[in-house]
Amino acid sequence: MKTFISTYILDKQGELLETKKDEKPLVEKIKDKTEMVFDKVNDYERIKEKLIGETFEYAPQFNYIINGILLRYENNKDLIRFLRGNTGIITNTFMKSGTRNLRILKHALNDFEKIYNTVNMAYPDTSFRVLQTMLIFTIAVSFEIKAGKIIKYKFEGIQNNEEYRKILVSSRVLSDNKQFYIKEFDSNYYYNFKSEYRFFKFIEMYVRTRIFDMKIFKRDMEDIISTIDTKKLPGYKRLLTEEYWKISDDEFLEKFKLEKIRYRREVPNIAKEKLKEACTLKNGDMMMYYSHLVFCLVFSSKIDFDEIKDSIEEIITGNWHGDHENIAGAFEDIASPKTIEWVYYLALAHQFEGYEGGLAMARKCIHALGKINTPKSKEKLELLANNLNETEELRESAKRELKRHDFTNKDFE
Secondary structure, three states, X not given: OHHHHHHHHHHHOOOOOOOOOOOOOHHHHHHHHHHHHHOHHHHHHHHHHHXXXXXXXXXXXXXXXXXXXXXXXXXXXXXXXXXXXXXXXXXXHHHHOOOOOHHHHHHHHHHHHHHHHXXXXXXXXXXXXXXXXXXXXXXXXXXXXXXXXXXXXXXXXXXXXXXXXXXXXXXXXXXXXXXXXHHHHHHHHOOOOOOOOOOOHHHHHHHHHOOOOHHHHHHHHHHHHHHOOHHHOOHHHHHHHOOHHHOOHHHHHHHHHOOOHHHHHHHHHHHHHHHHHHHHHOOHHHHHXXXXXXXXXXXXXXXXXXXXXXXXXXXXXXXXXXXXXXXXXXXXXXXXXXXXXHHHHHHHHOOOOOOOOHHHHHHHHHHHHHHHOOHHHHHHHHHHHOOOOOOHHHHHHHHHXXXXXXXXXXXXX
């Protein structure tokens, strides 16, 4: 029937009997006309032309959506803190996938819940950076496989992180086009994110086959430990790869007591110099580690903000790293009047190009201003509450902080 209709249309258009030297054979002309007439996309376009006046593109606020998705993990306190502290990573990885498939994102986060719980139970000392990389990898592989962007078994032949890195070298240095996809995957999802360990076979296999192979899991984790064994480092260096906010003051000081006395004296100066060096080099990975240590030392009154003012200003105003949200979280934990101007800047910075963390970063800044609880922090919250360029959610968040605190603490003169 389709062939008959296509032939009839060609006849009515006078194309059925006309023959030219370079013209297609009649059979191909009928085939092309059939595809054109009965193609679903063309059918939609014809209907759209007659029935639809205007087309509006729906662009949802993904920060709101992702925060809603994360609510399902509220009963797992460690996991929800980790995920909320890394909403910038979740959002960026989601956007880099080039899709808008929230169902795949939900499945990926469900998979990561199992991964996170298993890692924390069996290897509780796993570094924060490794967990961040696992989060990126889980979401990235989920989208690549489940969205049909690659053949399902593209990663099957890669057995471990070492093989993955060798493929990257061959694709970049030797221009091996056979491994072009791996190069594109790494460049896309790990752009501006430094990590020694970037491929997890147990995660790839779990996403691809739904089998969580404990033997491969243990092999991968032992390999990670041998590659990044922080326990063999001096205490002050261990802090560079751990979450400083999980370390109490007593535990922090105890770590240093285990070291020679000279280490305790050297730590603040080492941290300040290394942070300054990271800012000069614009090395995001180095900055992340040393800023964590510096903030821990600030929290323990070993360093004053005045000593690191230039480095902090370079960090909060620079778009050469992706750690702005974590910096905002540190300001929230420390709640010092000396940070008010910096916190206010970051509260607005979610609108700036190149700043990662989005609205999650802005919310942390608003909470920080509330916790600082001084007249100047109140002024900043009032500015945010009345800023019509801000989202309604952030304005309301600022208003709640204004009602919650009395702002009787003293400002820093």
